[in-house]
Amino acid sequence: MIAMKTLLLFILFFYLLLASLITYSQKPELVVPVGHTEDIHSLAYSPNGRYVLSGSVDRTLKLWEFGTGKLLRTFEGHLYSVNSAVFSRNGMYILSGSSDSTLKLWQVNTGKLVRTFEGHAGWVTSVAFSPNGKLVLSGSDDKTIKLWDVNTGKLMQTFEGHADEVNSVAFSPNEKYIVSGSDDYYGSTDGTVKLWDVRTGTLIRMLKGHTDNVKSVAVSPDGKYIVSGSDDETLKLWQVTTGKLIQTFKGHAASVSSVLFSQDGSQIVSLDDDNSVRFWEVPTGKLIRTFETFFGESADLSPDGKYLVTGLGNSIGYWEVSTGQVFQFLGGNTNPVHYLTFSSDGQLITADHTSFSFWSANLSRRMQAVRVDYSSSIAFSANGRQVLTATQSDTLKLWDANTGQLVRTFKGYSGYVRSVAFSPNGRYALSGSDSILKLWDVNTGKSIRTFKGYKSSYPVAFSPNGKYALSGAWIESNNTHPLKLWDVNSGKLIRTFAGHDKGNINSLAFSPNGKYIVSGSDDYYGSTDGTVKLWDGNTGKLLHTFEGHEHGINSVVFSPNGKYIVSGSGDQTLKLWDVTTGKLIRTFVGHAHIVKSVAFSQNGQFIFSGSYDHTTKIWNTETGKEIATLITVDSSDWVVTTPTGLFDASPGAMALMHYVVNDSTDRDEPWKVIELEQLKQRYYQPGLLPILMGNSKETLRQVPAFEGVNLPPSIQLSLKGDKLTVKLKNRRGGIGPVSVFINGAEVVNDLRANPVRDVNKNDLTLTLSLSRFANRFDTLNTVRVVALNGANWLRSRPVELNYQPAGRTRGGVPEKGESALPRKTVRLWAVVVGTSNLGLNFAHTDAEQIANGLQLAATELLGPTNVSVQRLVTKPGAPPQSTKAEVVKALEAAQKTHPEDIFVLHLSGHAINYGGQDGDLYYLTSGATSADASYLTDPAIRQTYALSSQELTRYLNLIPARKKLLILDVCAAGKGAEKLLVAARDIPASQIRALDRLQERTGFYVLAGSAADAVSYEASVYGQGLLTYALLKGLRGAALRREGSEEFVDVEKWLGYAVEQVPLLAKGIGGIQQPFYRGIQNQRSFDVGRVTEEVKAKIRISEPKPVLLVRSFQEETQFDDVLDLKNKVESALNDLIATRGADAPVLTMEAKDYPGAYTLSGRYTLRGEEISVSCKVFRATVAVGEFVVTGTKSKLPELAQSVLTRAQDLVKP
Structure with a gap:
């Protein structure tokens, strides 16, 4: 018996432990910056001021985190516009009213729908909770007001008496009365306010005085007054007990759309259709303040009265009441997808009413947007x-x-x-x-x-x-x-084709062979049912009617093989139909709004659908599974997500994204934001869509299922003198490493004294003396702290404070903003490394030209004594300078910089991704003998000849300079690297993740260009890497910031120009290359140079050069190259390029074909020792010249050189 009890207790303990793990390991949801897609009709603050609720014509409610503007939750379920939405007084519930004639009750802590209230015969225009939360009230355009029981959903009372639409309803604080405002009477301009008895449903009194429709009503917190706002441009204040008109508030020049009392009842806030907000004193009617919001359909006041939220269109504005200034604006970042198609070259095109976007043929990114x-x-x-x-x-x-x-x-x-x-x-x-x-x-x-x-x-x-x-x-x-x-x-x-009944035909299409026609209709005029019909184009005969959609059909299309039809509908679904049998094959569910456009991929394997929910979804035709969701953001950004949690996005879009975790056990903060960076390393998959679509040879990243996460601790910071105090609270996920950053660079990896002991503490207080880092401090500095969860993989939201060291001055120079120091005291320190080895000829030249440009521009800005540019280059035939030891030595020397200085690190040469999907990026220094990933298997090789991004992070974090820039122009060669054209792939995903980690931990601006192999790295008609060419072109004037008559090298403008130009340069010579770029959030850009006409003249940019490919040579009688003459001519050509570098008159590569290249072919005859070579030079298929060269077998190198010299005469720039 004792054993049995022990077993039962163990089982009970285990069950409780498992239950707690399930409860507190919450599933994160990736939130993409899709705000409301249509006009906002309602706004409300939560009682604790933590959240803001919005309701929209797009059928949804959205919950926002006040202060940050982060979207926390979208509530979906209404069939039509949400017209009104409010919180219960305890903040636990939300009530919404819709044009679908229903009210819905939602639980805030879980986001779940509790119940739906049905009974109105028209739109629900206004809703309200009773103060005790047990009853809810609704007004409708069916001219009635209804009272409902919250717990049961039962209709308790219907208030009848209004002669027209009821626009607004409210409870009195004591719950004895309700007040309503209406358009009363139909055909008239008179509007009324009515006071009703809650218990009996009888009308107590009617308040007359407005000369137009009453749009909004509110009851004062003490229950003494009613305020009403009207289309007659006035507010009126009424006494509840007598119905007496106390005051008319005049001053608005447009219809008053919203009125409300402050929480203490001392003020009334009104908003009109001209976006004017007015604050009035109660009961005198004195105007206290006015400001223009440019948002004017809905408004609410924060519980503390300090902030006002307003909405217009699909945007939200937050205003500081004391100043009338907007401090946050949440605009719509995306647009509905009205149309999508594919061009003949495979580009996906999506469009809304005012713009269209192109996606690259392999769907790796959004290429451009055109308005x-x-x-x-x-x-x-x-x-x-x-x-x-x-x-x-x-x-x-x-x-x-x-x-x-x-x-x-x-x-x-x-x-x-x-x-x-x-x-x-x-x-x-x-x-x-x-x-x-x-x-x-x-x-x-x-x-x-x-x-x-x-x-x-x-x-x-x-x-x-x-x-x-x-x-x-x-x-x-x-x-x-x-x-x-x-x-x-x-x-x-x-x-004509007879068969569609009364209604709209919204879409039609021919089959690929032109024999059949498909049409999609609303069918049945006045109804929402839609049908798809298949017709014989030659006879007009109706072959099939496809039924099953619950709303009108917006788009129909045939599959490329003509066997299937897909239809998109207002019921938010797609359906796939069999053309031969007319049967429904499957339904695709996932959109949150009407499906407006559908299309098949060119091979028919995928279906694309565009929706008013602002997304394009991709579906597997055969299985019906959702593959991915595409979202275009603003004018140039984009996001790709998958149901498994993987995502890819442009940097601009990532800045707007975050995760949300719902913790229903936390009443005060049930919705917790996790910054994107906290989960990014786990779920970020660069090049995601091409992998999913089979257009990339990279493998899909393997990650844990996108389920629960154990939250990191919360952080509070305080500062007393130089002592930083960090207070951490365990949020059931443990307390992992606590990192400290100063001015963006990590200075402490883990502040905990005893990680094993501290990980499970409920509360932990840590201290740090900032005086240890005195060499890093400027006059004003940022200290940031980030903590991991106990599992060491999920980071907290960073918490920051500003720090000004005691007595720290700049020689008496007052603060002037970002760069308060006099220009003469700022120094630029640059380390420029270029390694031409393992098949690379121009890496050292690229480095030297970047170093030259930086030296010239920085000297003009800061003066020659304040610029130090160290060149570490390894060129063919010269002693190596770019050894790992020398690079490390240069980075250690840069620790002498000061916070006000600028530091630049430029690396060009080979780089290898090693260590799998979460591995590291290694830059190969001089002495490396292979560019294959297997070369780095030996730890001694990595230690001696390779510099990892982790090592770089460690060295860079020791450099005090606050303004920092890393340029990585590398060849990401590897075993079996395809001999593509100019970087005919983008930067590998593992390399992007490694660079991301580096940027996050160092606070650097990072720009990286990566080619597929040595061929593609230098297969440029410019005789240098494309990234280097773009950067130099920018220095020459294309990317300069102009200030009066002067021109400056602004970092963001300079790097941004290169990011835009490299893909265009690559495309122009037959390839694809997209640089990686990460800026620094919340930091202003800075100048690294000043450029004069004299400086421009000294910055050398290579002009486009002809490309010569040695195609074939053979002996005429033996039909073979018995003397290996082809390789000897190629060797001579490579020696010429290696020797002269950027000065070489011609370029070559291993690729068999290259757009616009010259090709050299020859035949030769042997007569004893004598050789006669007949050669032809072609450009494309056109012969540009021929010649004959003679020589001897004993002097084949000289013969090869003669062939090359004669060929060069025919090759023109």
Whole structure:
């Protein structure tokens, strides 16, 4: 029995322990910067002021963290616009009212829907909690007010008496009364305020006085007053007990949309439709203050009365009441996806009403975004080079897709143009309006013909052969034959397709072979049901009707093989149909708003869908699984996410992203933000989408399932003199290493004295004397502390404070901002390393030219005595300088810098990723004998000939200079590296993660360019790395910051220019290369030089050079290169380039083909010792010259040199 009890106690203990682990290990959710996608109608502060709630036309509510503006939770479930949303007084619940005629109750701690209240016959316009939280109130455009029981959802009372829409409702503090404001009476301009008895539902009194609709009402905290705001541009203050009008507040110049009392009841806040906010004294009506918000549909006051939140459109603004200044603005960063397609070269194109975006052919990144005028319809030519838009006026506009420039305007309509389409060959265009269907010549913009018998159209399309046009009717309630087929050449109507009932045809398409037509409709006028229909194009016969969507059809398309149809609907789903059988194959669920556009990938393996939820989703056609979600952010940024938690994103988008963890056991803070950087190293997969789509040979990163996380501790900092105190609170995830950063550089890796003991403490207090780091301090410094969880992998949000050492001055020079020191006291210290080995010829030249440019520009800015540029280069045939020992020695010497100084480290040469997916990046110094990853297996090799990013981090963190820059221009060679063109791949994912870690721990600006191998690194017509070329071009003037007549090298502008230029340079010579760049958040850029015309003249930039490829040589009678003459000519060419470096007149590479290259081929005959070589030089397929060279077998090197010399004469720059 005792044993049994012991066993039961053990089982109970184990169960409780397991339950606690499950409870406190929460699943993180990646939050991408998609705010509201449509207008915001409601805003509310939580009672503790920690959160702000917003409700929108986009059908959602969103919970935001006040102060940071971080999105915490999106509540989805309403079918239509959310018009009103409020917190319960205890902050535990949220109530929302919607145009779907329902109220919904949500739990704040979990984000879950508790219940739905149904009973209204119209839109729910306003909702409110009773003070005790047991009852809820709703007003509707069905002219009624309803009272509900929170716990059961039961309807307790209906208040009837308003003659029109009820706009606003509120409880009295004692819960005896409710107040309502209405449009009363229909057809009249009189609006009323009504006071009702909660218990009986009877009308107590009607408050008249407004001369227009009453839009908002509120009751004072003491229950004495009612305030009402109206379209008559006034507020009125009423006495509750008597109904007497006490005061009319005048001064607004537009409709008053929102009114509310401060928590102490001493002030009233009003907001009008002209975005003017006014604060009034109660009960005198005295105007206290006014400010303009440029946000004017909804507002709420923070519990402490210090802040006001307002909304207009899909944006939120936070205002400081005392100053009237906005201190935070949360705008919409994304746009709905109205249209998507693929160009003939495989580029994905997505568009909204005012812009379109191109994604690279391998889907590795968003290439560019182009803005156009607002359009109702958009079409792309098959090659993706031209865009045709239908404007909201009476014109069509043709745009250059690459530049966004308007090419021409098509005129010929007198009304709204609804739809456009390109012919398959791009020469013609179709456009449809309410009454005219036209065919246009794209090259001239002239109208070719108008199709007679046409009534109206929304969608139009060309057949695959371009001979036929298809049009579908839109909003023709009496038209039972809305689908029409036309002959393009004659303009004659060929046939109509009968079968769609009353309603809109929103989308149509031809099958790839042109035999079949598919159409998608709202079907049934006045209903939301939609159908997809398949027609025989030759006979007009209806073959199948595909039913199953619960809303109208917005987009239909055939698969490339014609076997399937996919449809996208307002019910937020896609459906895949079998063309032959008409059966539904599968449904794709995942979008949070209507699906507006669908498309198949060119191989048919994937389906792409664009939605009003501002996302593009990619689905596996065969399995129906969601592969990834694409989001375009602002004008140039982007995000890719997967259901497993992996993500890829541009740096600009990553700055807006974060994770959220829900801890339902924490009533005060149930939603906890985890900064992106805290989980980034685990779930960041650079080049994610190409891997998922099979366009990359990199393997997908293997990470733990995206489930629970044990949270890191919370941190509080305080400073007394030089003593820093760090207080940590265990949030059930343990207390791991505590790192301290000064001015962005890590100075203490772990502040804990006893890690084993401290990891499980509930509270831990640590101290640090900052005087130990006196050599790092400027006049004003930033101290940052970050802590890991007990498992040592999840970081806390960084906590910072400013620190000014006692007595620290700058020679009496007062603060002037970021750079308070006089310019003459600032020094630039640069270490520039270039290693030309293992097949690299130009790495040392790149380093020398960067060093020269920095020396010249910095000297002009700081003076010659304040600039130190150390060059460590290894060039062919010269003693090595860039040994690891010398590089380390130079980095250690840089520890002499001061906080006000600038430090630059430039590395060019070979780099290797070693150690797997979480491995490190190693720069190979002089003496390395292989560029293969296996070479680094030997620890002694790594110790002697390679410098890892971890080692770099350690050395760089010891450098006191606050302004720091790392440029890494390397060849990421490896075993089996493909001989691609100019870096025909991007920086490997493992290298990006290593650079990320380095940047985060050192506070450096980091710019890195990486080519696939030695060939691609130097396969440039410029005779130098593309990154070096772009940087030098920037120094010469293309990336300078102008200030009056002077020009300065601003770091962010300079590096940003290189990031933009390198892909363009690579593309121009047949390749792909995208540099890695990370700036420093919350730090202003700085200058590293000043450039004059004299300096520009001394900065050397290589001009484009011809490329010569040695193709083949053979002996004429033996059909073989018996003398190995090809290799000897190539050797002579390589020696020429190695010897003369950037001065070499011609370049070569191992690639078999290169755009615009010259090729050299030859045949030779042997007669004893004598040799005669006949050679031809081609450019592409055109012969540019031929020659004959003679020599002897005993002097083959000389013969090869003669062949090369003669070939050079035919090769022109």
